Amino acid sequence: MSELKNQMRSDLKDSMKAKDKPRTAALRMLLAALQEEETKGSKHELTDADVLAVVAREIKKRRESAEVYADAGRQELADSELAEAEVFEAYQPAQLDDDELGELVDAAVAAVAEETGEAPTMKQMGQVMKKAKADAAGRADGKRLSEAVKARLQG
Structure with a gap:
């Protein structure tokens, strides 16, 4: 089992003991997303790299949802989504x-x-992005990475 996933399970137990409901709920959602990823298609054990990819995807979902909620005037829901994203960010490598x-x-x-x-x-942007994404290994958001590559290729 992935070391990162074990850490999440341990943190879930600690948050449950501390009766930290928001953190407990966020970790349960993250572990559910990992479980779904493991059982999708052919069943397989996730590596730490796979876990990091799922964490990044879940953070992106939360940020996008928060933006939609904020635009709709539902700041309390946006704050909730951002709080979940903050819990997930603890499992990402330093940006x-x-x-x-x-x-x-x-x-x-x-x-x-x-x-x-x-x-x-710009025609080779895909090749540059592939190489940059592999080198970044979860330490940079895809959007930020894409913007940096575009700026470098255009200027």
């Missing part, structure tokens, strides 16, 4: 700052340039 992200994108661009023999353009 890259702007300088580190820039270095990672530069390295990805250089790697693609070496493979193709010419400086990549």
